Amino acid sequence: MITELSRSAGGFYNMEEYIDIVDKDGNPTGTSVPKSEIHSKGHLHNTAHVWFFTSEGNILLQQRAASKAIRPLLWDVSVAGHIDAGETPEQAAVREAKEEIGVGITEDELIKIGVFECFQSYPNGMIDNEFHHTFIVETTLKISHFIPQKEEVEDLKFVSMLEFHDILDQIGENNHLIPSNKSYYEQIIEAILDEIT
Numbered sequence: 001m002i003t004e005l006s007r008s009a010g011g012f013y014n015m016e017e018y019i020d021i022v023d024k025d026g027n028p029t030g031t032s033v034p035k036s037e038i039h040s041k042g043h044l045h046n047t048a049h050v051w052f053f054t055s056e057g058n059i060l061l062q063q064r065a066a067s068k069a070i071r072p073l074l075w076d077v078s079v080a081g082h083i084d085a086g087e088t089p090e091q092a093a094v095r096e097a098k099e100e101i102g103v104g105i106t107e108d109e110l111i112k113i114g115v116f117e118c119f120q121s122y123p124n125g126m127i128d129n130e131f132h133h134t135f136i137v138e139t140t141l142k143i144s145h146f147i148p149q150k151e152e153v154e155d156l157k158f159v160s161m162l163e164f165h166d167i168l169d170q171i172g173e174n175n176h177l178i179p180s181n182k183s184y185y186e187q188i189i190e191a192i193l194d195e196i197t
Helices: 035-041 089-101 160-168 179-196
Strands: 003-007 012-022 029-033 046-052 058-065 079-082 111-123 127-138 151-158
Touching: 012 035, 012 046, 029 035, 035 127, 046 089, 046 179, 058 179, 079 089, 089 127, 089 151, 111 179, 127 179, 151 160, 160 179
Parallel strands: 046 127
Antiparallel strands: 003 012, 012 029, 046 058, 046 079, 058 151, 111 127
């Protein structure tokens, strides 16, 4: 992980992550910039998404922390985060699972189901142009085994496949999942069903 010290408004120094700028095919261009610049200038970049599921078809959802700059308190992917400069999608997926929900997984457990484009701008000025490198991972853990990272995660829950379908049917009305991601969620359901059947 490449980081640099940056001075905050209060005079304290923070370590700021560096993220690789990628081209339209998701390949690193050789230029890395601070995470803040990635979002202020709308550079294309990569993220890692991990969806945990059980053999019964239950899916782990994460509620975004109330302090998040975008989509606070909405429910979404089990684990997600930026791929740091020089990091592979698999390395980022393993790291984020440990950081966000306290679960140790190996790269061998990751089942990659694709790379999904997500290009969005937000009222607060953030421009998020991401390629989601998306993995699914089967788990036997119970909710009590997960340790949410307070800065990132408000809550966690398992939902059945039927519940997930019901939530998607009302997306945009129930203030639950992120409405613009509906087709992405549908592809996640399909990939998990393919894996467990």
